[in-house]
Amino acid sequence: MQIVILSGGSGTRLWPLSNDARSKQFLRLLSDPEGKPESMLQRLVRQLREAGINDNITVATSMAQRDAVAGQLKDVDILTEPSRRHTFPAIALATEYLTKVKHCDSNEIIVVLPCDPFTVSGYFEAIRRMVAGVQKDAAELILMGIAPTYPSSKYGYILPAPPTDLSVETGVSHVDRFIEKPSVEDAETLIGLGAVWNAGVFAFRLGFLNKLTSKYLNYNTFEEVVEHYDLLPHTSFDYEVLEKTENMGMVPFCGRWKDLGTWNTLTDEISCRNYGNVITDGTGENTHIFNELELPLVCIGTKDLVVAASPDGILVSEKSKSEDIKKLSPQLHHRPMFEERRWGIYRVIDQTKALDGHCSLTKRLTLNPGASISYQRHAHREEVWTFVDGEGEIVIGDERKPVKRGMTFIIPAGTMHALKAKTPLTFIEVQTGTPLIEEDIERFPYEW
């Protein structure tokens, strides 16, 4: 069996803590059983293992989020989509990868999971029942159904067929119909008929999806599949597969299941009210405060608010209206000001732009011990690195030498450079150029 976790999302609804590079599933705002900070993605993998599901995990993600996944999870395969598309192409890419790179058998069972529901152990028992259902060939594709709590128009609805001997024996109901995001009225009717929400958890044999994918792509190697990724339709798995499959089953799960995608729903699950450098006068009520900046955040007499500050911005929102941040997000789009990368973290601490387009960008970067950044050069920008803590090695041009705090290096445009940390290694980087282009970088391998 193979687990595929879909880790995507644009991170607009939990702005400013989430951004394009750090979607909500990466925020370490939850607590593990020992009380240590844990992200939604880390929680999901921990829960899978605790439920005895020890199979191989492939995390399908975007280029922007690849480093964040690598920084948070060990012992998983990471599959990067060539471009950000929809759930059908993402799942098809994963199954092509499992077929062509991992050489999985077409009879192998695949379980696809979203990365972000906040749920409990019964959810993983339901997954095991779904897998058992596929093993017994109860259906070609088995979904997980969630007991609806209100007539939402945000979810897909699964209308199960009346029970049969087989469905009673296998615990898998046959699916009569799948209805994607109905109106509230239709949702009420559907709930009256016994419909359940589609949890976005799918179990099937690898060959099932290979057949569907072959309609669009038919190549021998995974490299070719990646190259022609854009041939896959930009549609959801629900639309492309669920609405077109006849032989579908459903396993219900009636326990705690919640989308922590908005500040309002997320803060309900977070017992600690103040994160980071926060000062209050003790008179606030029902206020959650998250401060990732170093400067102090003071709240006095606040009520029913979520306050969140990060290098990307500051949010002060009435909790019940916090979902409206999504509507404002077109006004907020700029480069991420903070990222977790495979080698460590960086934060943009200053930006300037002259009238004629000349720019500067100042960052503080910290490399983890043993980590290195690639051997690289920039055609148009100059960089000045001033080391403020730690030890490591720097390469400038062909010359390799030890580096420690107090040292400054000027790296002119066009000069090859690389860096490796021995201890945690922090430096201030000032980039200048006319203009500064994020993609102005060529990377080469370097043998440390």
Place this chain on the structure above:
Amino acid sequence: MQIVILSGGSGTRLWPLSNDARSKQFLRLLSDPEGKPESMLQRLVRQLREAGINDNITVATSMAQRDAVAGQLKDVDILTEPSRRHTFPAIALATEYLTKVKHCDSNEIIVVLPCDPFTVSGYFEAIRRMVAGVQKDAAELILMGIAPTYPSSKYGYILPAPPTDLSVETGVSHVDRFIEKPSVEDAETLIGLGAVWNAGVFAFRLGFLNKLTSKYLNYNTFEEVVEHYDLLPHTSFDYEVLEKTENMGMVPFCGRWKDLGTWNTLTDEISCRNYGNVITDGTGENTHIFNELELPLVCIGTKDLVVAASPDGILVSEKSKSEDIKKLSPQLHHRPMFEERRWGIYRVIDQTKALDGHCSLTKRLTLNPGASISYQRHAHREEVWTFVDGEGEIVIGDERKPVKRGMTFIIPAGTMHALKAKTPLTFIEVQTGTPLIEEDIERFPYEW
């Protein structure tokens, strides 16, 4: 006649926009008649001039605020207190300065004004009546009285004597008694008896204060006075002078007069609700938002709040409770992260501290055209300057050369350096040292 404006204050109640170097009177949050941003201090000087009071102005301030005064006001004398003390020593220093440096006659009339009341033209008419009263020798010391609006225990109360022919003729009532900050009950009684609030505006002949000062200090030169400034008692002018003077008069002013010292009172006078990079969804009510940071500040559905963000910190406060920031200020004390200096502005953009005390401090500085920073050296810290915009000249050691954007200079500890701007000149400075000490600086003159 000589005007003395007292410009002090610690700036805790309008945190985070105000700090030790930038007290409330320097915040450009008000609007001049043309709608341009104006500070309380700038408004006061404009109003004096508009009222036809064109006499020389001396601003008495602290070392920390000297540059801020110089940056905001032209054509005033600035007098810096050797140490931050109370209003009596501050006023005594000013009168010694006027006597010994400006050689004013002991009969010259001095008007002392606080820098922060928000008031209207009638206030300046009252000042002219106070001056006329001193000219006619209606009293040795004439105060301004404000019609009380509630029995406050924050103010001093002036109880006028019953009217006489002289008081009717001069418009100056004789003062029967002065009562500093009574209880609310006593204040109620005093108001019933016709007492008024002390506005902190004083008019007297220079010789009057010279006599009082000579009890503590008797020197020939102003330099000696400065040297022995600490001999003056650390008390208020009210306590030291008002409570001990017999022949005191009062001129009433009954117009608009307000202390804009708290967020709650200040925002009442500010029609523009959003300053800086602020985004709202339009559903907020009675919320004022001030953002001096570059990152976006988003408010959704907020009600009766003041939200203020600066390099010093972020405040989110219920308006009516905003005065409580003062109670939290001991927890907030650190170096100012933003300052207006005589040469321009700087902002601290990053700070790091290693476990063994090694520190870095990264600033962005902008020099005004023509301005220069002094020829200086630091015994213990190294600085790296990377120029990101503008042109000027730099001196390192004995060498002087043109500087423009894209250039980087490493200034080792102990090396003399200076800088002068031709155009607005912006650079990123990274300081490193073990530890970094603010006072690690020796300044020398430089002939540009």
